[in-house]
Amino acid sequence: MDSSKLLKTVYGIDIHFEDLVYQVKQSKQKEKKSVLKGISGTFKSGEMTAIMGPSGAGKSSLMNILTGLTKSGVSGTIEIGKARKLCAYIMQDDHFYPFFTVEETMLLAAALKISNKCVNLKEKRILIDHLLNTLKLNKAKQTRCSKLSGGQKKRLSIALELIDNPAVLFLDEPTTGLDSSSSFDTIQLLRTLANEGRTIVCTIHQPSTNIYNLFNLIYVLSSGQCTYQGTPQNTVMFLKTIGLECPAYHNPADFLLECVNGDFDDHTEALTECAKDTRWRYDQQLLQDEAEPPTDAQVAKFNESQTQGQAAQPKIQKVESAKELIKHTYPPPEWVRLWLLIGRCHLQFFRDWTLTYLKLGMHILSAVMIGLFFGDSGINATKQISNVGMIMIHCVYLWYTTIMPGILRYPMEIEIIKKETFNNWYKLRTYYVATLITSTPVHIIFSTVYITIGYLMTDQPVELDRFVKYLLTAVVVTICADGLGVFLGTILNPVNGTFVGAVSTCFMLMFSGFLILLNHIPNALRFIAALSPMRYALENMVISLYGNQRDKLVCPSTEFYCHFKNAITVLRQFGMEQGDFGYNIMMILGQITLFKILAYFTLKHKLKSV
Numbered sequence: 001m002d003s004s005k006l007l008k009t010v011y012g013i014d015i016h017f018e019d020l021v022y023q024v025k026q027s028k029q030k031e032k033k034s035v036l037k038g039i040s041g042t043f044k045s046g047e048m049t050a051i052m053g054p055s056g057a058g059k060s061s062l063m064n065i066l067t068g069l070t071k072s073g074v075s076g077t078i079e080i081g082k083a084r085k086l087c088a089y090i091m092q093d094d095h096f097y098p099f100f101t102v103e104e105t106m107l108l109a110a111a112l113k114i115s116n117k118c119v120n121l122k123e124k125r126i127l128i129d130h131l132l133n134t135l136k137l138n139k140a141k142q143t144r145c146s147k148l149s150g151g152q153k154k155r156l157s158i159a160l161e162l163i164d165n166p167a168v169l170f171l172d173e174p175t176t177g178l179d180s181s182s183s184f185d186t187i188q189l190l191r192t193l194a195n196e197g198r199t200i201v202c203t204i205h206q207p208s209t210n211i212y213n214l215f216n217l218i219y220v221l222s223s224g225q226c227t228y229q230g231t232p233q234n235t236v237m238f239l240k241t242i243g244l245e246c247p248a249y250h251n252p253a254d255f256l257l258e259c260v261n262g263d264f265d266d267h268t269e270a271l272t273e274c275a276k277d278t279r280w281r282y283d284q285q286l287l288q289d290e291a292e293p294p295t296d297a298q299v300a301k302f303n304e305s306q307t308q309g310q311a312a313q314p315k316i317q318k319v320e321s322a323k324e325l326i327k328h329t330y331p332p333p334e335w336v337r338l339w340l341l342i343g344r345c346h347l348q349f350f351r352d353w354t355l356t357y358l359k360l361g362m363h364i365l366s367a368v369m370i371g372l373f374f375g376d377s378g379i380n381a382t383k384q385i386s387n388v389g390m391i392m393i394h395c396v397y398l399w400y401t402t403i404m405p406g407i408l409r410y411p412m413e414i415e416i417i418k419k420e421t422f423n424n425w426y427k428l429r430t431y432y433v434a435t436l437i438t439s440t441p442v443h444i445i446f447s448t449v450y451i452t453i454g455y456l457m458t459d460q461p462v463e464l465d466r467f468v469k470y471l472l473t474a475v476v477v478t479i480c481a482d483g484l485g486v487f488l489g490t491i492l493n494p495v496n497g498t499f500v501g502a503v504s505t506c507f508m509l510m511f512s513g514f515l516i517l518l519n520h521i522p523n524a525l526r527f528i529a530a531l532s533p534m535r536y537a538l539e540n541m542v543i544s545l546y547g548n549q550r551d552k553l554v555c556p557s558t559e560f561y562c563h564f565k566n567a568i569t570v571l572r573q574f575g576m577e578q579g580d581f582g583y584n585i586m587m588i589l590g591q592i593t594l595f596k597i598l599a600y601f602t603l604k605h606k607l608k609s610v
Ligand SMILES: Nc1ncnc2c1ncn2[C@@H]1O[C@H](COP(=O)(O)OP(=O)(O)OP(=O)(O)O)[C@@H](O)[C@H]1O
Pocket: 024, 025, 026, 035, 053, 054, 055, 056, 057, 058, 059, 060, 061, 062
């Protein structure tokens, strides 16, 4: 299959909805609010439809229902059926990974959406070049996404979704934030895509006359009711039938919106009644005062006569069966997507210097500073309380520097994940596993660097098994902090997340067994300490260093008596002589598993609600 064929075969999908009602719960009120009040309509393939209406009329709600993003509270019938897989939704804001170029973003999208078995890399490159040329993005091919202009971002969003040749494109306010020339270019491009046989549906605010006339169908909503469904050219005549005369040289789109807004009295009822007449959808020449709307054959004949002499339009194929549909979508297996996402996460990690070099530099600097402060605390029997304090600092440092980025990770990426999972680039669980696979080695490397420097600089026992146990505990507590951070990031916004993250760290620190000894905590409250991963981590790090019959520590000759000369005294002092390394590790691993599973489900829930 060559790439040009991939783009040329367009499956025509008509969207028909009947008696659509959407009700939402209102806080404090028992009665539900009807956002959409039994609207009906048909958006045909080969046509570009604009959904218009005043703010709060229900445009986005209708779009979300048609795309399948909103499911609860909806009644009525929608006929898109299995063809939902051939739909793409381009949301209002354009979100991309900032460190990738346009070409890289396109290549990755192509790899995620189309199996190499159907279209090989060379053909994908040809396809991408073709799309970038069509969307006038070829000059920005090597530009990083963060550096694109608003119009270029919108065109890139469209190009990304065109890769697998969707039959239906939904766009939420594609011209918002663009200047008039970019807006016109974007809508003209969409019209070209519609002419090729696709169904294009977009919401739009106050289009200029030029843009308005590019649409095939205008679908106007007002307070959840349809107040016009017809061609742009019929608007003036439609309004005239209910006595609303559009002034000369006035933009019909503006006048239509003024009328439905109630600027010339409330005509909603009359407009709703008149909008039920589907004949406004057709050219007046075709109707010729017929009482019935024309048949499809009549429309096709008329369109043919209108386009005579122009380039032949591609033939639109109808989707007949689910089998045929699967053939048309060419998705690669999910494990291939997993590899691709792991690759993307890695690249992103290395390109963002704040994630790599800055963090690594800070870890090294902090470890050296702590090493200089604590000196020989690992061996000097007079400094053992300070040494356990240093272990506490290691725990808190690793915890805090991991939980905060964890809290902020998903809020920053949520819009990208939402767009990509909704448009069938990959499944959420694939993405989630890819982030787990890529983030874990990073935590291991960073905590190893930090702990090794701190360990060696403070004269801790040079015994491999003690070091390995100490390091292992530091690594698992770091991964646990990441798990909790990600979980908090999926249930709270960044402001509340960082607050809760900081407060929870304080509590975990309080119950870690250093600031207040475990056997000093009232029995009834000890279960709180049992919830703190830092309590298990601290105990494990202390028993790694002082347990297992460690040799005596060095008591300086200047000292008359060293209370902590025997390592077991340190364990007794902190009530940790009964500590079980394996049990503590299992408790932290249990919490990691819990947080990671919870985070997946809360992320899934969040994607549905944003
Ligand atoms: N889940 C919801 N819960 C409560 N109210 C909702 C919900 N979804 C939509 N609404 C309400 O329904 C109305 C229509 O919202 P919608 O976002 O569809 O309007 P819109 O026409 O897209 O507006 P705009 O042009 O300003 O984006 C608004 O009053 C909104 O507050």
